[in-house]
Amino acid sequence: MESLFERCSKVMSGVSGRATKLGVVNAEGSYLYTEDGRKILDFASGVAVNNIGAKHPEVVAAIKEEADRMIHVGHNVVYYESYVALAEKLVAMTGGDTKVYFSNSGAEANEGALKLAKYVTKRPAVIAFRNSFHGRTIGCVSITGSNAAYRKYYEPLLPAVYWAEYNNLTQFDEIFAKMVAPEMVAAIIVEPVQGEGGYILPEEGFLQGLRKICDAHGIMLIFDEIQTGIGRTGELYAYQTFGVKPDILTSAKALGGGIPLSAIIARKELMDAWPAGAHGGTFGGNPLACAAGLKTLEIIERDHLLEQCKRMGAYFVEGLKGLQEKYDMVRNVRGVGLMDAMEIVTAEGLPDAQMCARIKEKALEKDLLLLTCGSDHNVVRFIAPLTVCKEEIDACLSILNEVIGELEVLHGNVTNVYGSKQN
Ligand SMILES: Cc1ncc(COP(=O)(O)O)c(C=O)c1O
Structure with a gap:
C-alpha cells in the first residue's frame, strides 16, 4: 500500500517543506502513532502548537460541545460567547489594560500588528x-531575516524596513542618526x-533597553510571541518571564489548542484608536477555535502547567548540559522553560548543519521526533509539551546520548576529528 508520504507527493505542492516522511494516524499527549505502527515521542509538538499535549480530551469535548451550538457565525456579523469569553480571559491574563483582536495564523x-502600529x-x-x-x-x-530562501524572488517587499542586530542596544544611536529618524519609526x-x-x-x-528606546521616541514595541506564548517559557507570555511589557503582542500556535487561531493583544488605548473598518477578516475567532483556546487556558491554570514547564525545562536543560560535557560536538545548551536547544559544531567549533540533520534523522529512527532551527541550521530545538514528564525527558536524553555517541564514533572513524571527552 502507498504511504501517505507517497500519495501526498503526487498531489500536494512541496513548497512548504516537511521535516519527516511520517504518516500519522493518531496523536495523543506526547506521542504520535504512525500508519506503520510506530509510537513516536514528539518533541516538536506540531511546532509549538500542542502545548498541553496532542488531542487533550477536555479540548476535544469543548470543541464537540461548541460544534453542537455553532461552527461558524461570523465575528463581523454577530457576537458569541466563546469569542467574548476568550478575549475576556486573555485581557485578564495580560494585566487587564489590554484589548484583543482575533485572526487565524501567526503571520x-x-x-495586523504592523497595521495597528x-x-x-x-x-x-x-x-x-x-x-x-x-x-x-x-x-x-x-x-x-533568518533565511534568504524565504525572500528569494518575492522582492520588492515592504519598503521602510530597517534591520538591527538582536541583543545589541548600542546600534540604535547609529540607526537613528544615519538611517531613519526615530520619529519616522512606527514599530x-x-x-x-x-x-x-x-x-x-x-x-x-x-x-528592557528596547522598551526605553520605544518610550523615548513614541515607537510601538511589538513582541511576536507566536512561538514563545501560551506557557512555552514558563509564563503565559515571555514578556512576563522577562518583565518587559510590549505595546502590542501577537499570539498564535498553541493559543487555539490545535485549532487555527491567533490574536493581537495590545494596550487598550491603541485598540480604541483603531476604528471599525481599518482591519478585519472572515474567520478570525472561529467558535471552535475560541472554545478550544478557552479550555486550553483553563487547563494550563488548573493543572499548574506553567510551574511544570519551569520545573521540567530546568531538568531537561540540566540533562542536555550533561551531553554537552560529554560530547565535543554539543555546544551552547540553553533554554527558558520548555524552549530549549543545543548547537552542533565541527571539531573547529563551526556550525555543523550536516551533523545536526544526522542527529535529527537518527533520533527519529529511534522514535524520537525533534526539529532543528538556526540561521546556520545547526541548532537542535526541543519543543516538548508543557505536560511532559521526567520519564519522557529521560527517554529523549537517553536516545540523544545513544545517537550522538554513535555519530561521534562514526565521524571519528572517518575523519578522526572528534574524540569523546573523558568525564
Ligand atoms: C515567531 C513566529 N512568528 C510568526 C510565525 C508564523 O506563524 P504562522 O505559521 O501561524 O503564520 C511563526 C511560525 O513558526 C513563528 O515562530
Whole structure:
C-alpha cells in the first residue's frame, strides 16, 4: 500500500517543506502513532502548537460541545460567547489594560500588528531584527531575516524596513542618526526569544533597553510571541518571564489548542484608536477555535502547567548540559522553560548543519521526533509539551546520548576529528 508520504507527493505542492516522511494516524499527549505502527515521542509538538499535549480530551469535548451550538457565525456579523469569553480571559491574563483582536495564523496576527502600529503612530518605518522569523505573507517576509530562501524572488517587499542586530542596544544611536529618524519609526518588532533563528535568548537588559528606546521616541514595541506564548517559557507570555511589557503582542500556535487561531493583544488605548473598518477578516475567532483556546487556558491554570514547564525545562536543560560535557560536538545548551536547544559544531567549533540533520534523522529512527532551527541550521530545538514528564525527558536524553555517541564514533572513524571527552 502507498504511504501517505507517497500519495501526498503526487498531489500536494512541496513548497512548504516537511521535516519527516511520517504518516500519522493518531496523536495523543506526547506521542504520535504512525500508519506503520510506530509510537513516536514528539518533541516538536506540531511546532509549538500542542502545548498541553496532542488531542487533550477536555479540548476535544469543548470543541464537540461548541460544534453542537455553532461552527461558524461570523465575528463581523454577530457576537458569541466563546469569542467574548476568550478575549475576556486573555485581557485578564495580560494585566487587564489590554484589548484583543482575533485572526487565524501567526503571520496574519503580525500583519495586523504592523497595521495597528502604523495606524496609531501614522509613521511609515519598521525596525526588525536579523535572524528573525515572523511568517510567510509579504508583510511578514519583509521583516523576516533568518533565511534568504524565504525572500528569494518575492522582492520588492515592504519598503521602510530597517534591520538591527538582536541583543545589541548600542546600534540604535547609529540607526537613528544615519538611517531613519526615530520619529519616522512606527514599530520595533522582536521575538522575545528568537525561534526559527536559533532559540536565541535575550541578554540581560536587552528587552528592557528596547522598551526605553520605544518610550523615548513614541515607537510601538511589538513582541511576536507566536512561538514563545501560551506557557512555552514558563509564563503565559515571555514578556512576563522577562518583565518587559510590549505595546502590542501577537499570539498564535498553541493559543487555539490545535485549532487555527491567533490574536493581537495590545494596550487598550491603541485598540480604541483603531476604528471599525481599518482591519478585519472572515474567520478570525472561529467558535471552535475560541472554545478550544478557552479550555486550553483553563487547563494550563488548573493543572499548574506553567510551574511544570519551569520545573521540567530546568531538568531537561540540566540533562542536555550533561551531553554537552560529554560530547565535543554539543555546544551552547540553553533554554527558558520548555524552549530549549543545543548547537552542533565541527571539531573547529563551526556550525555543523550536516551533523545536526544526522542527529535529527537518527533520533527519529529511534522514535524520537525533534526539529532543528538556526540561521546556520545547526541548532537542535526541543519543543516538548508543557505536560511532559521526567520519564519522557529521560527517554529523549537517553536516545540523544545513544545517537550522538554513535555519530561521534562514526565521524571519528572517518575523519578522526572528534574524540569523546573523558568525564
Ligand atoms: C515567531 C513566529 N512568528 C510568526 C510565525 C508564523 O506563524 P504562522 O505559521 O501561524 O503564520 C511563526 C511560525 O513558526 C513563528 O515562530
